Amino acid sequence: MGVTSILDKMRKARLRWFGHVKRRWHDARLKEMNMYAKQRSCVLNEDRLSGLPDDILIHILSLLPLKDAVKGICNASRRFHKLWPFIHTLNFDQCMFPEHDCDYYLEAGRPDYDKRFVHSVRHVLLRGKSPTNHKFCLKFHFRLSYSFWQRTSNSTGICQYYDFLRSEKRMANEIGTWIQFALNKNLEVLDLSFSEHGTVGPQALYDLPNCVLSSPHLVELRMTHCTINAKKKSKLKSLKTLYLNNVVLMDQSMDYILSGCPMLEELTLQLCYGHIRVVLLNSNLKTLKLDIGWFRQRIRVSCPTLLSLDMSGAVEVLDIANVASIAEVSVNCNLIFDFDVYKDYQGIKTFLQTFTGAKTLNLCSWFALNTLSWTHPYEFDADEYWNMVDSPVQCLTHHLKKVVVAGHVMKKQVIQFLEYLFEHFVVLEEMKIFAEKQK
Incomplete structure (x- = not known):
């Protein structure tokens, strides 16, 4: 028997072995998938509340x-x-x-x-x-x-x-x-x-x-x-x-x-x-x-x-x-x-x-x-009020630590109020300003 025929037989035997292994792997994988499908079906249909x-x-x-x-x-x-x-x-x-x-x-x-x-x-x-x-x-x-x-x-x-x-x-x-x-x-x-x-x-x-x-x-x-x-x-x-x-x-x-x-x-x-x-x-x-x-x-x-x-x-x-x-x-x-x-x-x-x-x-x-709408006669200038306040408000120098302002923050009176706070606060730690959303 020549060397060529021996190598040819060995190659065929190896192919048969690989084919056998592949079929076994495929069968095992298919069996595993079927088992998983059955388990999933049982879980979906299982009435766990009754237990x-x-x-x-x-x-x-x-x-x-x-x-x-x-x-x-x-x-x-x-x-x-x-x-x-x-x-x-x-x-x-x-x-x-x-x-x-x-x-x-x-x-x-x-x-x-x-x-x-x-x-x-x-x-x-x-x-x-x-x-x-x-x-x-x-x-x-x-x-x-x-x-x-x-x-x-x-x-x-x-x-x-x-x-x-x-x-x-x-x-x-x-x-x-x-x-x-x-x-x-x-x-x-x-x-x-x-x-x-x-x-x-x-x-x-x-x-x-x-x-x-x-x-x-x-x-x-x-x-x-x-x-x-x-x-x-x-x-x-x-x-x-x-x-x-x-x-x-x-x-x-x-x-x-x-x-x-x-x-x-x-x-x-x-x-x-x-x-x-x-x-x-x-x-x-x-x-x-x-x-x-x-x-x-x-x-x-x-x-x-x-x-x-x-x-x-x-x-x-x-x-x-x-x-x-x-x-x-x-x-x-x-x-x-x-x-x-x-x-x-x-x-x-x-x-x-x-x-x-x-x-x-x-x-x-x-x-x-x-x-x-202010209909009562009263001497009050809202636009310049905070510019006319002489003495600082007591809470600004002793207690006030947080201020939150929301809404019409671009109004003149609000801006003046914020400027007054920045000029006079002493213990302020946090200020949050939320402007209204632009339409």
Whole structure:
């Protein structure tokens, strides 16, 4: 056998070996890819939720919108269907209800409620099995119109009047049972928002049940468009956050509420009406937000632990004292509807002099001033004011460390103000200037 034939056989054997190795590698790779595809398919089709404990599933359901927790997911599994009655967060929002027409109820001149929504609330509450409730939220079109219906001389009009009266009272009583149901389960967060579509005034709003002010487990209480008529000291010993929006406070209700909230840390009063006093001498209140609104009833504030005050509206109606601990003040002054502008400015001056220890002062964050019309005779030259100031402002030489200016920074008055700051500041560490965007 020649050398050539031996080399030829060796080459063929080597090729056969490489071909065999290549086929084995290809088969192994194909097998691996098929196995990966099967595993991926199993993962995609696997119901991992079903393997979770009931407590975790109930917590997940409680985070979902109620209509999804009750209908969408629950229909996919019998196990979910058995678990949803144990959810501890109940959020009933009539505007989010399927096919609900808010405009229809806005224009309705009579007591008219979405019966489907009411039936849904009843169904969920009747099926509820959770021993405790973390949160109960109700946003509902509730309008009391019977007080404003004119009795007519004909019998038909009188009968219609009393029909509306009975309908509204029945609905008010049922809402009270819903609230009581939630409170009986050691409720921590209560959020009640009734539609502002009703006529403005105490007689047009929902009367808050007294049981709400006697719930020792409430940590957060939020109420919008209702009337509070407290007759005795509240028992809200765990309450930390109180938010009142368009609430009518009858007689001494504010005093009764605050006297029973030793743990209160944050209080918001937005466009509320009535006798308002925030007097907390021994409390934990840290943040107070006030929006006075149109009716300028006087408001008294006395709280030695207060750290932050956010004030909107006419400051001259605010009697404030014993607030030496305040570190941050925000003032959003509404001068558009005032008739005595100079008097308002004097009120602002007196108001600001109260906060000698404040470290942060925010002015006019409520609106951007585009047009100012001064109609009162008063010798004041805004263009040259800062050039005429002789003595430096005390805070520039001792305390002021940060200044933020935003908006119309190219105005002559603003530039002069900035020049004055640069000439007189001593301890200033930081200044931020935000110009309005060019159109």
